[in-house]
Amino acid sequence: MKFKTFTNEPDFISASVGFMLNVCQKNTTVRLALSGGRAVGPVYEAFASDPSLNKNMRIELFQVDERYVPRDHPDSNYKNFLHLLGGVRGDTRVYAFDPLLSIKEALDAYEKIIQKSLPFDLCILGLGSDGHTASLFPNLSALHENTRLVAHTTTDNFAVRDRLTMTFPAIMASKKILLLLRGKEKKQILDGLLHSNKTIDELPAKKLLEHPDLTIHFLNQ
Numbered sequence: 001m002k003f004k005t006f007t008n009e010p011d012f013i014s015a016s017v018g019f020m021l022n023v024c025q026k027n028t029t030v031r032l033a034l035s036g037g038r039a040v041g042p043v044y045e046a047f048a049s050d051p052s053l054n055k056n057m058r059i060e061l062f063q064v065d066e067r068y069v070p071r072d073h074p075d076s077n078y079k080n081f082l083h084l085l086g087g088v089r090g091d092t093r094v095y096a097f098d099p100l101l102s103i104k105e106a107l108d109a110y111e112k113i114i115q116k117s118l119p120f121d122l123c124i125l126g127l128g129s130d131g132h133t134a135s136l137f138p139n140l141s142a143l144h145e146n147t148r149l150v151a152h153t154t155t156d157n158f159a160v161r162d163r164l165t166m167t168f169p170a171i172m173a174s175k176k177i178l179l180l181l182r183g184k185e186k187k188q189i190l191d192g193l194l195h196s197n198k199t200i201d202e203l204p205a206k207k208l209l210e211h212p213d214l215t216i217h218f219l220n221q
Contacts, residue, residue, distance in 0.1 A: 002215040003194070009042070012182065012219040016043040017050060019178055019215065023122045024057055030121050033166065034085070035064035035134055036077035037126035039180040039219070044081050061085055062113075062120060063096035065135035065165035068106075068152075070099055075160050097150075097164040106164055107150045114149045114170055123174035127181045129189055131203035134171065135163035139201050142167055168207050177211050182219035190218060 006012035020043075024030045034044070047053075063077060071078045078096050085092070095113050097106050125133045135153050136143055142151040142165070149170040153163045171177070181190060192198055193205050200206045208214055 006219045017046045029058040031060045033062040033120040033123040039182040059092045061094045066097040067160035068162035111150050118173045120174040122176045124178045133205040135165035136204045176213045179216045
C-alpha cells in the first residue's frame, strides 16, 4: 500500500490526475472503473481536460456504482461525472448501469459487460464516513459476495436508498486501486481503516487493504 497526505487541493488533484495519466500512458487501451463522490469530481474534471492524454489511446470507462435513479436525476453518478468523462476522446466508451431497466435486469446486463472486461487497469474509489466504499455499506451480505460481480444494496443513511454496485470480486480484480478521500472529518475513518481491528462488516473499505497495488490519496483540508 502507498499512502500520501496532501494539505492543499491543487496538489491533491495534480497527483491524482498524474496517477491516472501514468496508468493511461502504459496502455493503448485503458479500462478505468470509476466511482462518484465529493473527492473524485475535481480530479475527473482535471483529467478530462488534460492536454497530455495520448490521442491514440482508447479509453473504456466503467461505472463502479450508481444510485437507482434516472440519469437526469441530480444524484445520478452518470449525470455528475460519466457524461463529462465520456467526451475525453471521440472513441471513449462508457459502460454503466441502466436505470431504465428493473434492478435485476440492470444487474444482469452490466454483469455480462464486466465479465468480458476484467481486469480493469485502474479502479478509483472513495471512502464514506461510515466506512463504505463503492455502494458496499456496513453489515450487508453483499460484502461477502464471492461469485456475482454486481449487487443491489440499500442504505438508510442517504437520500437515495437503492444502489447498484460492483462487488469486491470485480473491484479487487483491478490491476491498481486508487482510493481518494478529502476533508478533516474523514481523518477518523481513515485512521480506522489503517490502524483499527475493525472487520469488513464494520468498515467495508478494509477489504481494499488486501489488494497488492493500493494507493491512498488523502486531502487533509
